[in-house]
Amino acid sequence: MSEHAKGQRSSKVLSCTAEATLFQRNFVKELQARVIENGEPFAIVQADTPHEIFHAMDIPIVTNQWWSSYIAAKQLSTRYVEVLEKAGYTGSTCKYCSLGLACTLDNDPKTAPWGGLPRPTVLVARMTCDCIQRVFQLWADALGSPFYPLEAPGWEHKDTRWFEHNKHDWEEVYTTQRIDLMVKEMDGLIELLEKETGRKFDEAKLRALMEDINTQEELMGEASNLVTRTRPCPVGIADQMPNVMIPQWHRGAPWAVNHARKFRDEVKARVAEGAGTVGKEKIRLMWIGAGLWHDPGFYNALEERHGAVFVWSMYLPFAHAKYTRYGLDQPLRALASRICGMNEVLHLPPWMNEWMVSEAKACGIDACVILQPETNRLSVSGTKITKKALEAAGVPVFEIAADMVDATRWRHEDMVGAVSRFLVDRVESRRA
């Protein structure tokens, strides 16, 4: 079976979804023009790094995870996994973080999206696992650019209600010492960017951007509450993801803020109409993990058969819960607090399980599907403790072994069938 045949398209109901997708398509063209044709300085960065610095300095960024999903969407993940294997990088190689490296190592402009990435000014990653410093160093070496690592220190202060406290009390939740460290690292990054690009960092500009980001995330928070707390759920994951993720890549930009408002308004209108994702919503599902970028149709597949709707995926509720920062007198400190727990709260106990259980209760979740990426410790960690916590809270959980971007072993029908059986056994039979 070809890779293309495995994934299925998702169905969407909001008009702003198409607008977001179109914006991103145009943005990609613009980014490609700036980076490839105009040769502007740009950076390759991990998703959990301070993009705001680059936005404030008007330096284009290519986000590694976005680039991986772009590669996967171009049906190139299988090819690039083979490139890594041929180069000797076999074993537990995180595909989500390494497809971009593979694309560079392949060095085949005819195949690569955009003909491959040119030499960036810098590559930036936060060292949240053992492999990322290696992937980024290899990538930097291959591109002839410096790698600027950001530490991911330990986090001993554990506020289990971080999602309630961290908008205001971020200094306490993320701890002064960890924020101090990240601010110093960001100072160094800014110095490097100023030196290499000739562009100047302006703290007032960052503060204004952070304020606009707050506006955007507040709107996303309203939309999130409407989407995840309303019965029937007005829009499913297929509409949620592009409308939150695409603006999130551009957070604080006028388009992103306006789009968040548009999304909130459309969702609000559907709630007012009582419009639901399916004819009759019977089962409310939670999806834990990154998006299944190679098979977005998976999320719609259980709607007709079971009236089962994925009402919750982390991207939308996470926007307001994690990104919003009040008290912007020292915008770099506020930004540091946003970044320095980004990964931890999504993948480590107690932050992950406490948030997921709280959300499941608030959203009336009937069952949960947890993605278990087989080659990515970072993404898979915390899932079993979260599963136990959810089940203890009365939410049955199904674990699905799959990768976010590598479709090699994915079989759409088999996976849908497995989840369907789980819903029959654990949800429908309980109600009968």
Added chain:
Amino acid sequence: MAPASASFGTVDAVRRDAEALAQRAAASGQKVCGWLGVGSPVELIDAAGLHPMELSAGDAHATPLADEYMEDLFDPVVRGVFERLLRGEFSYLSAIVLPRSGDSVHRFYYYLCELKRAGIANLPEPILFDCLQAQGAPSNNYTRDRLEEFRAKLATVSGHIAGEAELAAVMARASQRSEALQEIARHHRSGTLAAEEALATYAAARMLPHDEFLARASAVLADNAESRSRNAPRIVIAGSPHDDAGLHRTIAEAGGEVVGDFHAAGELSIGASLGRNIDALLDFYRTRWTPRSFGDPAERLLTFAREANADAVVFSFFPVEEALTWDYPAQAAALAANGIATLRLPDQARPYDPAAAAQLGAFIAKLAPRRK
């Protein structure tokens, strides 16, 4: 102290001795602090008046209790230790130190904290050693502060605040252990000490009390002064750590001779700071080899293999290994460019699975003529 023996035997024998001694220490009122991970600052545990012991996965090959909470991609040694903790086999520990210097160990810290917080298991106090290894002042200064906090936490467990003189004394003891191990490694390379004995001695330095280790290590060195080299192909083992000598025995049976262990349970576990104060300790732990240290892994292995006068390097990785496998292609290329053969075995389970014996035999058979 147990009578000095001229052999540590096996890693498992060392483990059993060490655990018996630790239990005895706990029964006599001394607090025992387990640790796991090559970046654990044993000197500070020692200085706090705690009985330090590296935790071993022992016979925990099936891990049903740990599997309930820990995903498949965790290091099998960490998983085995977790299993034994949940079985209650470490109930005599007062604390467990986990450094940030490896992803599995670092995440394990959060898991233990959560199980303890939720009242799921009766566990010792998990203490994180938050050592950062990137170059530069921010990481260095951050770690300096965490080092002091770490000392204070240990003092809370032991009830003893170590002074600078005590710290200097335990650092001197760490240097003594390191020097003894360097000597063991030299004997390992020169063929006067069997590979399995060397591996057990490295484990003993991490698990046994200081005096016990030094006495027995001296006896081992004294009893193994004559070369037993078989003029066989000289092999270095690299990759994931080995806490049993199954691969070493298979290589010997195939006609090879293991002369170096380039992994976290082998020579990479050796080392001590040069100075005798907290800043020297900081420098040592920030720069020592760990899965998260920086530096050129190819150059490091090449230097090691040359010092061992190796004919070949055999790479063996756990199926879940996600860091060291990224180092492998450059390491293999550097070795090949310098005339050192390499073999990467299929993913290796814990304990060692002899399924690759035939492959090893064929590889070593090809090496044999090079020694003639």
